Amino acid sequence: MTRLTTRFERKYLLDQAQYHQVRNELRLQMTSDGYTRQGGGNYLVRSLYYDTRDYSAFHERNDGNFGRIKLRVRSYSEQAEPDQPISVEIKTKKGNAMEKFACLVGLNDYHNFQTCRRWACPDNEVTNEFERLYRVRMMVPVLLIQYRREGYRTRDGSPLRVTLDQNISSARASRLFPENLLLKPHRPKNVVLEIKSTAACEPEWLQHLVRRHGLKMTANSKYVQGIEIIRPNMVTPGPVA
Numbered sequence: 001m002t003r004l005t006t007r008f009e010r011k012y013l014l015d016q017a018q019y020h021q022v023r024n025e026l027r028l029q030m031t032s033d034g035y036t037r038q039g040g041g042n043y044l045v046r047s048l049y050y051d052t053r054d055y056s057a058f059h060e061r062n063d064g065n066f067g068r069i070k071l072r073v074r075s076y077s078e079q080a081e082p083d084q085p086i087s088v089e090i091k092t093k094k095g096n097a098m099e100k101f102a103c104l105v106g107l108n109d110y111h112n113f114q115t116c117r118r119w120a121c122p123d124n125e126v127t128n129e130f131e132r133l134y135r136v137r138m139m140v141p142v143l144l145i146q147y148r149r150e151g152y153r154t155r156d157g158s159p160l161r162v163t164l165d166q167n168i169s170s171a172r173a174s175r176l177f178p179e180n181l182l183l184k185p186h187r188p189k190n191v192v193l194e195i196k197s198t199a200a201c202e203p204e205w206l207q208h209l210v211r212r213h214g215l216k217m218t219a220n221s222k223y224v225q226g227i228e229i230i231r232p233n234m235v236t237p238g239p240v241a
Contacts, residue, residue: 144173170226
C-alpha cells in the first residue's frame, strides 16, 4: 500500500528540563500513538539514507534547494526479523511543505534490492520511483541514523502529530542491519521536538506551549548532522560573529 503524506514540519531543540516540562504538557492535550504504547513509552527508529558519491542530497539540503529529494529505508527494529516490514520512503521539500511517499516491503524484498539493486514489486509506484532515482542519480547507501521516539496524536483524530526524539546517533553504513555497528551521538544532552501538521500553523494551545518555554525553531536535519559526524570536513560553517 502506498501512503502519501503532505504536511508542514517545525523542529525545536530542547534541553532536558524543557523536555520533561513539554512532555508533561503534551500529555494533557494529546495521547501516545500506537508505536509508543507498544514500546512502553518510546520506540526505536532506524533509517538508512542514500546519496550520491559527492553527497548532492547533503548539499541540496544545506543550500535549501526547492524540490530537494531524500531517499531512505526505515525499520523499527535493530535486528533483521523475517516478518518485519521495511518502509521505503521518498521525501521531497517544496517551500515550507514536505511530501512523503512511502510503502511497506518485506525483509526479503529489501535484501533483494541490496543484492540486485531492484525491488521485487514492479507494480508499486513508490519502489519504482525509488529505483529510478537511485539509478538515474547513481546513489548509494551512505548513512544509518538511529534514535528513540515518543509519538503523540490528538485525541479527536485530527492530523496533528508531535514527536520527541532522543539518543540520536549515526554511523557510516551500506545496509540497514550492519554487523559491528559503531554509532556516534549527535547531541546527547538534547531532545528534538517535531511538530507535524497539515495546517500552516499549529493550534493555539501548542503555539502558547512553544512561546511559554521560549522554544526557537531550528533547521535540525538529522541527515546533515550525521554526515557532518562521519565527514568532519563537510561541517557547515556557522554564522560569523
